[in-house]
Amino acid sequence: MISPQRITRVAGYGMTQAADAYVYRPTSVEEIRSVFEEARASGRKVTLRGAGRSYGDGNIGAESLLIDITRMNRILAWDSASGIIDCESGVTIENLWRYCLEDGYWPPVVTGTMYPTLGGALGMNVHGKNNYCQGTIGEHVVDMDVLFPTGELKTLTNEDDLFYAVISSAGLLGVITRVKLKMHRVASGNLDVWAEAAKNWDEQFALFEKYEHDADYMVSWVDCFSKGAKAGRGQFHGAWYKQREDLGSRVASNQDLPALILGIFPKSVLWRELKLFCNRPGMRLLNAAKQFASSTIGNNKMHDQSLVAFSFLLDYVPDWRRAYEPGGFIQYQTFVPKEHAKAVFAQQIRLQQEYNLESFLGVLKRHRPDRFFFSHAVDGYSLALDFKVTEKNKAKLWELAHKMNDLTLKNGGRFYFAKDSTLRPEDAEQYLGDALHKFRVFKSEYDPEGLLSSELARRLKLS
Numbered sequence: 001m002i003s004p005q006r007i008t009r010v011a012g013y014g015m016t017q018a019a020d021a022y023v024y025r026p027t028s029v030e031e032i033r034s035v036f037e038e039a040r041a042s043g044r045k046v047t048l049r050g051a052g053r054s055y056g057d058g059n060i061g062a063e064s065l066l067i068d069i070t071r072m073n074r075i076l077a078w079d080s081a082s083g084i085i086d087c088e089s090g091v092t093i094e095n096l097w098r099y100c101l102e103d104g105y106w107p108p109v110v111t112g113t114m115y116p117t118l119g120g121a122l123g124m125n126v127h128g129k130n131n132y133c134q135g136t137i138g139e140h141v142v143d144m145d146v147l148f149p150t151g152e153l154k155t156l157t158n159e160d161d162l163f164y165a166v167i168s169s170a171g172l173l174g175v176i177t178r179v180k181l182k183m184h185r186v187a188s189g190n191l192d193v194w195a196e197a198a199k200n201w202d203e204q205f206a207l208f209e210k211y212e213h214d215a216d217y218m219v220s221w222v223d224c225f226s227k228g229a230k231a232g233r234g235q236f237h238g239a240w241y242k243q244r245e246d247l248g249s250r251v252a253s254n255q256d257l258p259a260l261i262l263g264i265f266p267k268s269v270l271w272r273e274l275k276l277f278c279n280r281p282g283m284r285l286l287n288a289a290k291q292f293a294s295s296t297i298g299n300n301k302m303h304d305q306s307l308v309a310f311s312f313l314l315d316y317v318p319d320w321r322r323a324y325e326p327g328g329f330i331q332y333q334t335f336v337p338k339e340h341a342k343a344v345f346a347q348q349i350r351l352q353q354e355y356n357l358e359s360f361l362g363v364l365k366r367h368r369p370d371r372f373f374f375s376h377a378v379d380g381y382s383l384a385l386d387f388k389v390t391e392k393n394k395a396k397l398w399e400l401a402h403k404m405n406d407l408t409l410k411n412g413g414r415f416y417f418a419k420d421s422t423l424r425p426e427d428a429e430q431y432l433g434d435a436l437h438k439f440r441v442f443k444s445e446y447d448p449e450g451l452l453s454s455e456l457a458r459r460l461k462l463s
């Protein structure tokens, strides 16, 4: 009998989807094994969850036994000569940089927030602003332990096909319990960061092409309200690791983001101010103001920035997602081959404007393909978009998303389960192709009773 006291309402990060589940917070492989036994005995499914930073429905499961991995957060070994760290999968990106930066190492791939766990990051196989040159997080794993629902614990390396299936499988094949990761050597806790305004789509793509051969990171902001000759305008940032040995200037202890903005306003209440602008006119204004600042005072400038400030801009405003309450928001990110990216993204933005549903934030990144089964990346670009969801706009927003999905599919593009809320099973079948078939073969071997599931798996009929 499962205790009803475990019942908790759990949501995806975008707050548009939530479900009640029986939550377990195990601290060992043995405890995870016993959750699978309880699931078997009670006829329920099991859903895996890290820090809950996936926006959609990949980390929730209605009435399932939900394994929250965050208490398995011990660092087991650290070798500062080789830069190899061995840890439990509940260790977060934040734990990694805080532990290793003192010795001159930074995680090889980081997301726009420092809070994801390694298990969750590998579940989705996350990328960073260096995806085009460093690949995804999975490419930096030396080995990892995976507990399958059958009770079998396996150590996998990149020599195993199963390694490429588990990483990216959105928690549907087995529980990653331990990870050995190769960290990246850095000479400094700071980066050289170049900011340059782009007047339109042509300039945006020209900047990525100009810097892709030597920049260590690239990312660009896109104003989704701009039209006509100004469509696609925004601000590009390229960043380079420093070569000289000045790590001492910015070690782990002084990378923290300040608690006050402009030395006066507490960051913790900023989301309330942001909420005032969280509507079409407000966001049109903020995007225009940002464009003005980017093309004047902030333009064509190289500056010094700490690794943390450059990497985790979104953590700057705690609870920023609350500005989207009560309906929440969806993040929508599609990946399109480089030959078609400009035309597809321009058309996606035009469609949003026709629907009067412009994304409040647009982020452009450069990517490279990888061999993980549910890979999202291509040799091309992605555009990530944030859409506010309300009772009133929901049906229209999903209709718009389906049109944008069709454009992506027609142009050989791909999608990302960490950011998805709108795909249909036939869309997933189409872009995943043979990988989905191969995944299902592994699923029947390593999870023959189909215990591992989620709302994402149900929606897309993945298993």
Ligand SMILES: Cc1cc2nc3c(=O)[nH]c(=O)nc-3n(C[C@H](O)[C@H](O)[C@H](O)COP(=O)(O)OP(=O)(O)OC[C@H]3O[C@@H](n4cnc5c(N)ncnc54)[C@H](O)[C@@H]3O)c2cc1C
Pocket: 013, 047, 048, 049, 050, 051, 052, 053, 054, 055, 058, 059, 069, 089, 110, 111, 112, 113, 115, 116, 117, 118, 119, 120, 121, 122, 123, 124, 125, 126, 127, 128, 129, 169, 170, 171, 172, 174, 175, 176, 177, 314, 418, 419, 454
């Ligand atoms: C502000 C913000 C910025 C972001 N920026 C980026 C970015 O730049 N690049 C990017 O790629 N993503 C980005 N993301 C998405 C985020 O990095 C991913 O969704 C990541 O998977 C979240 O990790 P998590 O620990 O929160 O996992 P969760 O969201 O809780 O889970 C993710 C998936 O992994 C599975 N899972 C969890 N634990 C395990 C385990 N131990 N073993 C196997 N499977 C497991 C879950 O079932 C789920 O399917 C961002 C998210 C936010 C909120």
